[in-house]
Amino acid sequence: MTRKVPINVRVNGTKYERMVEPRRLLSDFLREDLGLTGTHMGCEHGVCGACTILLDGDSIRSCLCLAIQADNAELTTVEGLGDIEALNPLQQKFREHHALQCGFCTSGMLMTVTDMLSKNTSLTDEEIREGLSGNLCRCTGYQHIVDAVRDAAKQAGDVSS
Amino acid sequence: MKPPIFDYVKVSTVEEATAILADSSKEAVVIAGGQSLLPMLNFRLAAPEILVDISGIEALKSLIERDNVVTIGAMTRHVDLGSSPIIARHFPVITKAVTHIAHLAIRNRGTIGGSLCHADPAAELPMMALLLNAELMVAGGKGPRTIAAKDFFQSALETDIQEGELLVSVSLPLLPPNTGWGFEEVSRKSGDFALAAVSAILVVNDGEISEARIAVAGVDETPRRMNGAEAMLRGKMLDDDHLTAVCETIQSEINPETDLQASSNYRRHLIGVLTARVLKDAFAGAGGIFE
Known part of the structure; x- marks a missing residue:
């Protein structure tokens, strides 16, 4: 286990501050550290597109980004689009x-x-x-x-x- | 499929980056957009001790035209290259090539510096660097130096970048008037790496080809310029017989591999077909009349 470092992100309008290992993938960070399991993990090497999210408005593969690279970024996941009662x-x-x-x-x-x-x-x-x-x-x-x-x-x- | 353990440093200047890269006590690897490095980390094909994140170096994000040269900062993303009016005006072949680089989500993070330093033999931008006689500016090491694209790509995933060095920018000399271009690529599905790709620049004066450049990707250990075929075109018109001879020359000079995606023979066949299309496009674009 390497040392953890603090990161700040805003996801779907909510601010989070968490400690992460540098090797933590953004996709794992969203799913396991923040509990936002709407982002899915398919191939984990950038081929399938299941983990696509928005980072500062641009679509990215969250399995090809480290959580630490998203420090201070604005993220949108599928949970930020709509919910079961009010689809976007x-x-x-x-x-x-x-x-x-x-x-x-x-x-x-x-x-x-x-x-x-x-x-x-x-x-x-x-x-x-x-x-x-x-x-x-x-x-x-x-x-x-x-x-x-x-x-x-x-x-x-x-x-x- | 999770990366191995490493330390991470985000730098804000080129000097900070090269200082860490020069420290031989720890194996440091540069991360730009990470679109090739992250898969390698996830597969554990790479296991650096330190990642040096250069995405915070603002000086590497410029794209400027000055004194007949366009200089592109190493952190320029594919999406920015593809939408740049300067690139579209002077190097439409790059604008076209960028549409073949993976998918939007990858182009939103991948960078020209990362693509060139990763040096995948089937990637588009290394081929563009060769085609356009790029000069690559490197900082660190024994001092800043410039590397011609033809000396940069040494074999698959290997470049002339030495320990302690960082690619900072890529310079492209503007093309002369009466220039035409062509670009063709075949991949198994949209956005995949090229099974074969060909690009060409032709300059035509008084109906004759005065300058010819042909670059190929996906069919050898590195992207390659086809010097023999280029020499056959210089001083000539383009007609069916000559085109066939040029394509056959290129087919005989490449060494495509057989892998799960395609056989060596199929790749060689593709290069012939694509070269003919690309040269016709470039010749017509330069004002030449195909006989």
């Missing part, structure tokens, strides 16, 4: 289009799409598929996810214009 618009579209089956990849999908839509809401299907290509889903065949994202993008575009 993107989550609502996933529900309407049956864009999930087992749900393992869903939190990563939602965070990836949140980043995509924050930068551009006029996406072609090809751009949507390209944007989702770093997130693996073994259930849906992706079609319903693409449908949900297309619809969510249209709604976000309508609202902002």
Whole structure:
């Protein structure tokens, strides 16, 4: 056990100060130290996309970031989008289009799409598929996810214009 | 799949970083965006004693154009390279190449310095450095020095960076007028490492190629310039027969490996097909007329 060092983060608007080992992955920090288990761990080497979160507004793989690197950062996880009584618009579209089956990849999908839509809401299907290509889903065949994202993008575009 | 134990130091100046890197009593490794290093730590393929985090060095995040040279700080992220108007204006081939680097979440953290120093033979930016005759500025060690891209990549995951040295920036000389470019890559799925990638720069004056550069990735121990093929193009027009001869020359000069992803022969085949496309694009972009 190496010495632990203090880090400060704000996650979904709440401030946390915790002691971490330098080798603590951000994904483990969120799940095990903060109890935010909505972020899922699939491959733990940056291939599957399940652990995608937002760091200072940009999507990142939380398994490819040390907790200590996120010191003083603003993080958003799937728990920050909406909750079971009040889904956010993107989550609502996933529900309407049956864009999930087992749900393992869903939190990563939602965070990836949140980043995509924050930068551009006029996406072609090809751009949507390209944007989702770093997130693996073994259930849906992706079609319903693409449908949900297309619809969510249209709604976000309508609202902002 | 958890990293081994290490100490961690976040530095705010180049001097602080090189001082730690020069201390040979502990094995120190630089972490920039960490998008190659973290998987290696998670797999325990790397086990440094100290990680030196250079993400807090603001001086490494600039991207400037001055005196016909674009200088890119080592901590410039892929996403910033891909959206830079300076890069899009002078080096659209880089803008295109960046779209092939992994996925948005990786491009949001990965850096040009990290990619070059990791030196994966199938990565895009090392190939770009070779294609664009980059000069790499290094601090620390026996004093600051400049390394030409052609001397930088020594073998797979090995560079000319010496103990105590830190890559600080990459300089790209601007291209002449009448320049065209091409970039093609094949990977098993979007964002994966290249099975084969080819990029080219052609300068065309009076219908003739006055300068030719071709770089390949994924098909040898390092990214490579294809000097023999480049010499065949200089002073020539581009027609079908000549294009075929150039592609065959390149296919004979590379040494692709067979692995689980693709056979050596398939990679060699891809390089031929992609080279033909890339050279046609570059020739047309430079105003040449393909016969």
